[in-house]
Amino acid sequence: MTEGTGGDGDDDPAKSADTGPERIRSIAVHRDDVANALEATLRSDREVVLRATPPFSGRMRARLHALDAGGSGGNGTDDPEPIHIDPRDLVSDAPPYPEPDETAAEFPDADLDDRRDRHAAAVEAWRERVRERVGSSVEIAVDGKSRAVDVVALG
Numbered sequence: 611m612t613e614g615t616g617g618d619g620d621d622d623p624a625k626s627a628d629t630g631p632e633r634i635r636s637i638a639v640h641r642d643d644v645a646n647a648l649e650a651t652l653r654s655d656r657e658v659v660l661r662a663t664p665p666f667s668g669r670m671r672a673r674l675h676a677l678d679a680g681g682s683g684g685n686g687t688d689d690p691e692p693i694h695i696d697p698r699d700l701v702s703d704a705p706p707y708p709e710p711d712e713t714a715a716e717f718p719d720a721d722l723d724d725r726r727d728r729h730a731a732a733v734e735a736w737r738e739r740v741r742e743r744v745g746s747s748v749e750i751a752v753d754g755k756s757r758a759v760d761v762v763a764l765g
Contacts, residue, residue, distance in 0.1 A: 629665035630690055631752045636669050636760035637662060639700060641741035643674040644763075647697035648740055649733075650676070652707045659696055664689040669762075693750050700761060702745045708732035741765075 639660050650658040660672035672695055698704060713729040714720075720728065744763040749756045 629667075631664075631666050631693055631750070633668055634662070634666050634670050634693070634750065634752075634759050636762055637695065637748060637750070638669065638671045638762040638764055639695075639744065640673075641744055641763050641765045643672075644697050644700050644744050645737045645740040647674050648701060648704065649707065649737070651697055659694040660700065661692050661694050663692040666690070666693075695748055695750065699748050700745055701740055701743050703743060705736055705739045705743075708736050 637660075643660060647658040647660060650656055657677040659675055659677060661675035662670040662672040670693075672693070675692075675694070677694070708729065710725075710729050713732050714725050717725060717728055744761065746761055747758045748761050749758055
C-alpha cells in the first residue's frame with residue numbers, strides 16, 4: 611500500500627500521482643557517476659545505469675547502479691518501479707573510449723610503463739570530455755511513454 615492511501619482501499623489516482631514518476635521535472639546526476647556508468651557499460655558486459663528511486667518528487671537525484679546488483683524494485687510495496695537512465699542518453703556526442711591498442715599504436719617506440727601511463731592519461735581525458743558533455747535534458751519512461759525532464763549536472 612502506498613503511503614497516504616490510509617489502507618482503506620482508497621485508489622484515488624490523484625494520490626498515487628503525488629509520489630509517482632510523472633511528477634519528476636528534473637533529474638540531478640553527478641558528472642563522475644555518468645562517466646563511471648558510461649565507462650562500465652562500454653568496457654564490460656554489465657549494464658550500469660543512473661537510477662532514481664521512489665517516492666518520486668519534482669527534483670530527483672539519480673545515482674550509479676549496476677542492474678545485475680539487485681535492488682531494482684519489487685520492494686513489497688505499491689511504490690512505482692525505480693527509473694533507470696542509460697548513461698549514453700545523458701551524454702551528447704560521447705567520444706569513443708580509448709582502447710589500449712590504439713594508445714600503443716600512437717607511441718610504438720614507448721616502453722610498457724610509458725604506454726600504460728599514456729593510456730591512463732587518455733582514459734582520464736576521455737572521462738573529462740564525458741563529464742563536460744552531460745546534457746541538459748533526458749527522456750525518461752513514465753507509464754510506457756517517453757517524456758523529457760531537465761538534467762542538473764553536479765560536480
